[in-house]
Amino acid sequence: MTRFGYTLMTEQSGPKQLVDYAQKAENVGFDFEVSSDHYSPWLSAQGHASYAWTMLGAVAQVTSRVELYTYVTCPIIRYHPAVVAQKAATLQILADGRFTLGLGSGENLNEHVVGQGWPSVDKRQDMFEEAVKIIRQLQSGELITWEGEHYRVDSARLWDTPDTPLEIGVAVSGEKSIERFAPLADHMISTEPKPELIEGWDKARHVGTGLAQKSKKIGQIPICWGPDEQAAITLAHEQFRWFAGGWAVNADLPTTAGFAGATQFVRPEDVADTIACGPDLDAIVEKVKPYWEAGYTDIALVQVGDETQERFLAEAAGPLLEKLRAASS
Template sequence: MTRFGYTLMTEQSGPKELVSYAVDAERIGFDFAVSSDHYSPWLVSQGHAPYAWTLLGAVAQATTTMDLATYVTSPIQRYHPAVVAQKAATLSLLSDGRFLLGLGSGENLNEHVTGEGWPPIDQRQDMLEEAATIIRELLTGELVTWEGSYFRVDSARIWDTPTEPLPIGIAVSGDKSLERFAPLADHLITTEPDAEIISKWDDLKGSTSSRKIGQIPISWGPDRDEAIERAHDQFRWFGGGWAVNSDLPTPAGFAGASQFVRKEDVAESIPCGPDLDAIVESVKSFWEAGFTDIALVQVGDALQQQFLDEAAAPLLDLLRDAAK
């Protein structure tokens, strides 16, 4: 059965609002919630970037049934993997085992703040592999000493670990990353509804039982023109593709890179307006590709509460009926 999630978009809402949205999302019936983990918004007009781990700790206490995940955390620069392991273990305990640790190689936008420069993609993938290995070792609760190519860990132990193994998802794209990270991840995270990626992942895992987690932006609103305007204002960065999005360092850079993206371009890639059937049609490509978990991103904070109050429940009904 396909599971549908709600995205706590830290780039577009403040921390108290996000906790409130999470409570409503659980009440409405979303199966899970994912949180972005950003130091900066993509564009200045989004205007927010609260700390994801404090947010998720609050959400873990304010909810009881909805699964939680990072989508995604990068353990290669802004966070040392030993710290990520400790945070993840604590969050798993606070949520009574509802937490999935989503890992990825990150974006310059969030990592450059440490002043260490931004490594090339091949090095970032090497760092992620080493970091994920360290995190797995530490989550056993055993004493870990590690000296690798990029990280050192000196006699570290996570003293409070969950009884059940904490699931890890890793964001992948092409064949090389699939082969590299399938042995380290329990679950797949990817952004494109590509059936070939899902099939290759299952082949590498030797099973179809792992979760395949995707995400899609929508811009619901009673007025379609206003919904397109909002999506263009706050989500036009989305069209740059990951090769661009991972390397630009600042919101000003994203504003410059997306200055020629037209409203009609955004409307073609993001379902906008009140038509719930049109949203279902856009989401359908994910479950048809084999995704088990699909997180929705309602664009913008202005109509977030209205979306939850008026549109989310009937949309979930339509999605679940269509995905049967």
């Protein structure tokens, strides 16, 4: 049965609000919760970018059932992989085994802030592969020294390791990334409802690891529920028009000004074609449907706009979950 999650969007809400939404999302019946991990919002109109790991530590204490994910953390520049390994292990302990570390190769928007530049895509992928391997090794709790092409780890050990082993999800976008990273991960993360991604992952995962069990395939889709359709379209355009650029563009833009310039000609109707907007829950279900048809096992919803969260969780989330579960079963 397909599972449905709620997105803690650090770019559009403050940290206290996110902790409150996380608790309410669990109470209303979501199966899991994912958090973005950004240093900057995509657009200034979003207005937030708190530290995901502090917020998730608090979320782990006010929830008891939902699984938690980073969606996704980049371990190549802003964070050293040895530090990611430590905080992921700590969060897994705080969450009593409910945490999965979602990893990706990052965006210029967040990584350039530490002044180390933004590498070419080939170099980023090389760095990412090495980083995942370091994180995996450190989860053993053993003393690790690593001399790699991109990273050094000098006599490092995680002194607090979880009883439930940490699982890792990796963001992929096509055949090459699947072949390279599926053998290193437990679960697949992606944002496009393409069956070939799922099929390629299962094949690479089986061949690369010799494991017969299937991984989770975790997708994500924005929606903008609201009682007034036109107001919802306006909000989605204001806050989420960056989504129209695609990751080939989004990964390389360095600032909110860059995203504003790149999306200046995106019209509200263009956003409405991509994002289900308004009060029609059946229309939202239709937008989500391609994900479970493609083979995704876990689908996280992003409700656009901080000002809509309280009402969405109180009025729409429960009935929407019922419709999604009925349609996907």
